[in-house]
Amino acid sequence: MMEPVGGALVAPAADKNNSTLGVVRSVGERGANKVKVYWVKDDDVRWHNLSEIRSALRVGHQVLHKPAYRAQRSLGWGVVRSTREIAGNDQVLVEFPEKDKRVWLPWQRLMMIRGVKHAFFTGKLGDGDAAERQRLRILAWAIRLWNENTGALASFDIDPLPHQIHLVHHILASGQYNWLIADDVGLGKTIEVGLLLSALRQRGEARRVLLVTPAGLTRQWQEEMSGKFGLNEFLVYGDDFTVNDPRHWKMFDNVVGSMDRLKQDEHLDSLMQAEPWDLIIVDEAHRFTRRQYGNKLDASQRYEMLQKLRRRTESMLLLTATPHQGKEDSFTALLELLQPERREELNTLSINPEIIGEMVIRNYKADVTDMDGNFIFFGKTVTQINIPSSEAFQNFDNMLRDYLKKGYAAESALNSNKGRAIGFVMAVYRKLASSSVAAIHNALVKRRERLQGRLKEEDGDDEDGRYQGEVEERAVYKTEATPFFEGEEALLEDLIDEAHYLKGVDSKIDAFMKSIVDVIVASNIKEKVLVFAEYRSTQSWIEQALKSRFGESSAVLIHGGMSMDERRSAIDSFEDASGAQFLVSTEAGGEGINLQHQCHIMVNYDLPWNPMRLVQRMGRLYRYGQEKRVIVFNMHQSASADDQIINILYQRLDKVAEDMANVEKHEYNEALKDDVLGELADLIDIEEVLISASNETIARTVERVDEALERARNASSKQHELFQHAASFDGKELDGVVSISAAHLQAFVEGMCRILGIEILEKTHKGLVWQLRFSDEVKEATGVSRSRWGVVFDRMLATRRKDLLPITTDNWFFQYLLSTAADYEFGGVAAVSGQLGSDWLLTAVARWQTDRGRRARQELALIGVENGKAILNPKWVPSWLCQPLYDDQLNLPDKAQAKQAFELAQDKVESFLVEKSSKALLPDEAQWLAGAGRAV
Structure with missing residues (x-):
């Protein structure tokens, strides 16, 4: 027969009603199958054969699982839910709330324990260091549950x-x-x-x-x-x-x-x-x-x-x-x-x-703050760089528009798939011309080679919309090998000659280098600059200019033809202080690449026809982690009719966003303007307006732009009204939650070191790095051989100092401290303290489950009871948890008052369970962890 553990609750084998109760004191001292039992009613201790006793556990009793072998882990602190007899053996169904499981176990492995309710109803509150141990017990649970509900204390480098x-x-x-x-x-x-x-x-x-x-x-x-x-x-x-x-x-x-x-x-x-x-x-x-x-x-x-x-x-x-x-x-x-x-x-x-x-x-930039309540976005300054136009450029633009008109006329005349293909090419040529003279020159040369049968077919197509400019540029190289209209080749020759000449006197690249790059470098010779361009030809043109001035290693690229490893290498070079100073990117860098830590200056060499892509570009720098004001330069060449319309679009878009930012909050809010601008850019389909504007006057096209913006404004207003109903950051939602700060982590580790005999040798780096010396007991418990260990409370320091143990919930040392403090045998379940902010403090874990019985939520509930009133998570608790408690020889509170306080706390927890319940969350039982009364 299995021997029971010390502390097991027993009755005589013949006593089926458990009228006589005893507690096992020791086993095996007088030989096998012998057990010493303390009989409560008789206040007597006697030895018995195992066959003379049986389990006296009943539903509601609290027990502690004691494994049969040292290598086995205890299931912990549980509650008896049912009993049964199988083949003459008594078994007990125990619910272990911490592990969210119910298990049938032999009664011999279960030690009877007294929980919080028993202590309060009998007036048996602990003394000595019980109050300090209780503080550490509560802190351990608070840390665990804070991480379980937010993930905020796991190991990561942010x-x-x-x-x-x-x-x-x-x-x-x-x-x-x-x-x-x-x-x-x-x-x-x-x-x-x-x-x-x-x-x-x-x-x-x-x-x-x-x-x-x-x-x-x-x-x-x-x-x-x-x-x-x-x-x-x-x-x-x-x-x-x-x-x-x-x-x-x-x-x-x-x-x-x-x-x-x-x-x-x-x-x-x-x-x-x-x-x-x-x-x-x-x-x-x-x-x-x-x-x-x-x-x-x-x-x-x-x-x-x-x-x-x-x-x-x-x-x-x-x-x-x-x-x-x-x-x-x-x-x-x-x-x-x-x-x-x-x-x-x-x-x-x-x-x-x-x-x-x-x-x-949905959360907005305008609303988010850091832990101290400070807004984390420092705003941005957008400056337009106007590029002087020349007579040669104006002549080229007029010639190109003549070419485009003939192309659009051919599209209308054909009214077929071929016609639509011509229209697509004409639209892309307009975009290329707005981007750079190099881009349109390259496309026109490719077109001539196609007509002359000298252009080789290029493979590859990218379905990812992020690379739209690159896809368009590559697509127009694959045009029909027959002329779009009569006389196209002659017009092409003249256009190519003019474009070639303009490349030699390109006022846009000249303004980029002199009015932007030289000014930035003069202010800070090592300043990093991010440059965006829509097309690969423009990107190469910018790269060539930068490398000619600053050297081969000065600039790196990101484009859709690069592998992720190549892109990563380019980013690493740009973010390295001694690496590339300029990063030139196509739209392939418009999403998913974050450069805010090393750069705050951006140049938009061209303005995309889709405003959302401009917002996405700025999002590479204007995001969490940017510690400076973002500076954006937009380049604008007014000689081109399309450039004039695009410039008007962005000016109107900016003004609408500014107006809405004033209306929404009744005062101008720069951060809100950025949110509105992003919404408007997402909603407006301006590209369709621009493409269809080929045969219209600028005035009529501007009218159409304004109409599109008005539709976007209305849609944005409706969208904003809709999203007002979305969940968003509300600091008050966490008011009733014990949130964990660095101060709590430090207070917990320091308190546990004091209890476990771990010596704190020194604290450095403003108290964020501690050197510890483990006791022999701690080394044995953790299985390590070294005595000296360093711990760090700062994530950034932890990434640089691999020799230190980060205080996170994934770290073995911190896990050891947490599990030790939460263990029943650590003590502190009940205590008397002279340092409470209320007459009583009772701590429970409130739990909810789904309609399928799966645990869905658990929150720490600290109930302060004062003058007959129970308060959930009183305001004094967070700071109280950070202070060590030294209480000794205190007078115990009245037993009747303790019982009343517990009942008030129980009602408060019940109300909390009901308040947070929903269709998806059903109340489960609360587990009482600890209780303390203020000394009288």
Whole structure:
């Protein structure tokens, strides 16, 4: 028969009613199968054979699991939920709240313990160092739960901002993970995902995660998850691994996949046979479109892929800074992916906009702050550089417009696919001419070579819209080998000659070098400068000018023809203090590349016809982590009719955004203007207006621009009204939550060192680096042989000092301290203290579950009781947790008052459980961790 542990609750074997209770004192001292029992009623100790006793545990008793072998881990502190007898053996069903499991166990492995309620009802509150141990116990739980609910204390090399912590807490507290994260450009959606995954991992969730991204961002997502958050398991499908047999998907639990690879039938069919995913995350979700025409739905291949994948997961997270784009049907389609069962309800979104509060989170640059409440965006200054025009340039522009008119006339006359192709080429030529004389010269030379049969076919096509300029430039090289109109070759010859001459006297490149680059370098010879251009030919022209002046290593490029490794190398060179001073990028660098740490100056060598791409360009610098005001130079050459219209567009766009920023807040708000500008740019389709303006006067085209802007203004207003119902950062939402600061971490480690006999030898680096000496007991408990260890409380220092242990929840030393303090046998379950801010303080973990019984949320509830009133998380608690307690020989409070205080606290926790419940969150039981009374 199995021997019981010391502290097991027993009764005589013949006593089926448990009328006589005893507690096991020791086992085996008088031989095998002998046990010493203290009989409570008789106040007597007697030895018994094991066959003479049985379990006396009943429902509601609190127990501590004691494993049979030292190598086994205890299941911890539990509550008896049921008992049974199997083949003559008593067994006990124990719920272990901390581990969220119920297990049938032999009673012999369970030690009877007294919890908080027992201490308060009997007046048996601890003394000595019980108060200090209780403080550390509460801190350990506060740290654990703060990280579980925000991911903010895991190992990563960034300091999360309040809006990011709030977002993760909001999602986790909702009880379901189907959300659209629509934060403004530059607010750190990647960081929010990393925090969320870190929190879910601590909860034991998100074992299988699929990340769907644009092709150009797969490696970046992999690198950021690994580099920033230590999530090294993510592999890129098609690069790091392939799957030839669908059964092999089970070998890959964390996958990054390109949306355009996964949408292909052979890949999607294989993926649909994989095991279900715990979470699917979709970046740039606005690329997954479905439009509605009457009763007909027209879904893109990408959208259809997500519809299918939705069946393979319970949770889907969509990310996009531009979720609406003035197309409510597409926006509704995204929401339908999150909660397909609400399709009919979502169709009433226009009259029930509050729906999105349960599905969409949106934060704006204008609202976010750092931990101290300071706004983190320092604004930007945009300066227009006007380029002087020459008679030669004006002559070239007139000749080009004559060529374009003949091309558009040919398009109209043909009215066929060939006609549409001509129209496309004419539109791209206009864009190239607005970009640089080098770009239009190159395109015209290619056109002549095509007509003369001398141009070789170029392979490759990029479906990624981020590279639109490069795609267009490459496409016009593949034009028909027959003239668009009669006399085209002669016109081409004259245009090419004029363009070649203009390259030699290019006033735009001259203004770029003299009016911008020379001025910047004169102010700071090492200043980094980011330059954007729409087309590869323009990019090469800029690169040539910079290298001629500053040397071969002065400039690096980013464009769509580069591999991720090549792009990464270019960025590394640019960010290195001794590396390249200039980074010249096409639209391939307009999204997904973050350069804010080393650069705050940007030059837009050309202005894109799509205003959203300009916003995305600025988002590379104007984002979280930028510590300077962003300086933007926009180059404008007024001699071209198209340039005049584009310039008017941006001036009007800026004015509309400024007006709306005044109206929204009744006073001008620069940060809000940036938010509005991004919304307007997302909503306006100006390119169509410009393309159709070839045969109109400038005045009429400007009218059409104004009409388009007015439509965008109206759509933006409606969108803003809609998104007012989305969840967003609200500091008050965390008012009732015990948030953990660096001061709490330091107070906890210092207190645990004092209790465990760990010597703090010195504190350096403004108290952020500590040198410790472990006691022999701690070395044995942790399994390390060294006595001397260094710990660091700062993430940035931790990345540079690999010899130090970072105080994060992923670190073995910190985990040891947390588990030790939270253990029942550490003590401090009940205490008396002279340093409480209320008469009583009771601490519980409040828990909620889903309708399927899965734990969905747990929060620390500290209840202060004063003058017969219970207060949840009183304001004095956060600072109290940081102060060591030294209480001894204190007078105990009245037992009747203690009982009343506990009952008031119990009612408060019940109210808290009800208050935070919802359709997705059902109340579960609260676990009482600790209780203290103020000494009298």
